[in-house]
Amino acid sequence: MANILVVDDDEDICDLIRLKLTSMGHDVHVVHDGAAAVTALHDQGVPTDLVLLDGMMPVMDGETTCRTLRADPRTAGLPVLMLSARGTPQDALRGRDAGADGYIMKPFSPRDIAAQVVLALERGRTPGGTASAVPAEATGPRAGDRR
Amino acid sequence: MSPDDLRVVVVEDRPADVELIGAALRRDGLETATVPVDSYEQLAAALSAAPDVVLADHNVPGMSISQVLRTVRTSAPGVPVIVVTGALDDDTAAALFEQGVSDVLLKDRLARLGQAVRTAVGTRHLEQAVVVSHAEQARIEGLLASLVQHSPSAIGLLHPGGEEIFSNTRFRALAKDGHGRSRLAAMPSGSEHADGDEVFLVTRFAVSDDTDPTAAFGVILTDITQQKAVQAQLRATQAELQQQSRELRRHNDELQELDRLKSDLVNTVSHELRTPLTSILGYGELIEDHLHDLGDETGLQLLSTLQRNSARLLGLVENLLQLATAEHSPTATSSGRPAEAGQRPDVDVNQLLLEACCVLLPAAQRRGVTMERHVAADLPPVAADAGQLERVLLNLGSNAVKFAAANGRVVWRTRLAGPDLVELEVEDDGVGIASDDLERLGHRFFRTESARTNHVPGTGLGLAVVRAAVAGHGGELAFASQPGCGTRVTVRLPVRGALPQPPP
Structure with a gap:
């Protein structure tokens, strides 16, 4: 099973995702803003195979967080799914521009999340995406676990 | 006889000579209607028909040339008389010219007759035209004077020093006295002169004579009282319209701002509602899974009502959001862009x-x-x-x-x-x-x-x-x-x- 980092400022949403994903056997780590997510990934080395990232958060929003992760070789290839309450095609496009691998609109059902997480973990990051500019030896932490 | 034929009265007692004269005129290309007379009575009758010219023999028995000339002057003034004579000396000729004869010809030199008649008739026409033009000029001068006098504008013609040459009654009424006239004369073109309730527009311009382009100057005061009143009314209306337009624009701006705020509010509220709805629906789903595992049918039934109403609430939120974005811009997508x-x-x-x-x-x-x-x-x-x-x-x-x-x-x-x-x-x-x-x-x-x-x-x-x-x-x-x-x-x-x- 995989290590999943959930980043959302709404604690109930975090719990909801954690309950669903832990019931599936995943390990879930929760932080409440983008800056904390960057710290967890870059400084604390929290083992992570997939990030679920909310769009609108205090301190550092989802898009900025995603760009920050993509700009660092350690997390450039890490799969990121964005969550947003704004839920429009344009928001999805903006999320993709920021380097996200997928986009889940709120309100989502826990079953949706489960399905999307399975798909994202199976797919991994395909070569030729944003990660292609990153040297193979510089992929994210525990990148090897994700296959 | 055509209307263009010259009407010629011939004072001559001898038919042969009348014939001779007629032949000479025809030879010269003049179509004539000739009336021969050999008495004063006949002459008077012929003159009453307004002839173009009288050809008089110098020596007709019973008639003197002087009397013939007098008769013509009184009965048909201006009709030229040409004397045709058998013999002539200088003194007689001079005397005839002195009495107003147009020309004198010798009977044996009638070759010049046509030319003489033409000249005499032409001269007379010119004289008549001059008389007519003098009369017309006088009439026009009278009309001009009347035009100026009766003009609704005040008109004054003044010497460069300001002394009046001519003015109409309106001008004099406005000037009132010499002092007032000097004041009017000094006013520049375009300025306005008020007299009681009336307002006049001043026009001042140089008037030239044959030698001096600024020999005098004219001053015309046009009554613009009514125009001023209309103008003032228009200005008031315009100001009122501008004021209304400004107010409408402000109202419009306010309404647009209000509409934008409304859309923003609906947008924000809809977005904010989505997050708790995610939890309500999401936890509902977890409870549903849980109740399934327990086989709690009553719980599931109660939960389904909760879920149905949550879904309805979500539909309402989605509709509000869609409406806010779609109404804000018809071509907008659901993102509002x-x-x-x-x-x-x-x-x-x-x-x-x-x-x-x-x-x-x-x-x-x-x-x-x-x-x-x-x-x-x-x-x-x-x-x-x-x-x-x-x-x-x-x-x-x-x-x-x-x-x-x-x-x-x-x-x-x-x-x-x-x-x-x-x-x-x-x-x-x-x-x-x-x-x-x-x-x-x-x-x-x-x-x-x-x-x-x-x-x-x-x-x-x-x-x-x-x-x-x-x-x-x-x-x-x-x-x-x-x-x-x-x-x-x-x-x-x-x-x-x-x-x-x-x-x-």
Whole structure:
């Protein structure tokens, strides 16, 4: 099973995702803003195979967080799914521009999340995406676990 | 005799000489009507017919040339007299000219007669013309004086020093005295002179004579009292209009700002509502899984009511959000940002319909309503905002399910209505809509009489969202209904999406 980092400022949403994903056997780590997510990934080395990232958060929003992760070789290839309450095609496009691998609109059902997480973990990051500019030896932490 | 013939009176007693004169004139190309006379009575009669010229023999028995000349002067003044004579000396000739004779000719030198007659008649015509022109000039001068005198404007002609040469009564009335005249004379062109309630516009200009271009100057004061009054009224009206225009613009700005705030508010509220709704629906799902595992049927039934109402609340939020964005800009996507048709992704309407029917199915089952889909397999994809189009299908479908007869049916159809036109139709077999209500369908918060009396749940937002979304895609929306027989709603969407609309 995989290590999943959930980043959302709404604690109930975090719990909801954690309950669903832990019931599936995943390990879930929760932080409440983008800056904390960057710290967890870059400084604390929290083992992570997939990030679920909310769009609108205090301190550092989802898009900025995603760009920050993509700009660092350690997390450039890490799969990121964005969550947003704004839920429009344009928001999805903006999320993709920021380097996200997928986009889940709120309100989502826990079953949706489960399905999307399975798909994202199976797919991994395909070569030729944003990660292609990153040297193979510089992929994210525990990148090897994700296959 | 033609009217152009010269009328010639010949004072001559000898017919041969009359003939001679006539021949000489004809030889010279003059057509004449000759009247021979040899007495004063005959002469007087001939003169009364206004002849052009009199040719008089110097020596007619019983007549003296002097008397002939006097008779002509008194009876036909101005008619030239040419004396024709057998012999002549210088003194006689001089005396004749002195008495006003036009010319003197010798009978044996009549070759010059034609020329002499022409000259005499021509001279007379000139003299007559001069007399006429003098009279006309005098008349015109009189008219000019009258024109100036009776002009409604005050007119003054003054020496460069300001002394008056001429003025009309109006001018004198305005000047009042010498001091006033000097004041008027000194006023520049374009200035205004007030006299009691009256206002005059001053025009001042140089007047030239033969040698001096500034020999004098004219001053004309035109009464502009009425124009000034009209002008003042116009200015007042204009100021009033400007004021109204400013107020309208301000009102408009305020309304636009209010509308923007309203849309922003609806946007924000809708977004903020989505997060707790995610938790409500999400935890509901976890509880559902949990109750399933426990086999708690009562709990599941209670939960389903909670979930159904949460879904309804979510639908309301989605409608509000759609309406806020769609109304703000007809070409906006559900993100609120304008998008060109070309940027819209291709949407498979049949696929979208299938998904919408899945969402609508639980509500339909609760009312025992069956849903049928008859879709055209060759339907091309439509350039559209999938989110908006999904709302269109959900809202129309939700209405059809709500208003269909209990245990009735709802029929969906899709078809290609033209080379670039996709048609979507939904029909129910329910209460129908009164024709009065048909016109008002799609107005925000409007609900039909039957919906209200039958307590069918709803907000009056669904069709407003449909209308705005269909319009935003350059499509058409049509309703057909008869009370008691059900309702059919038709949506036509251009395949290539809305044409880019000019900015408002």
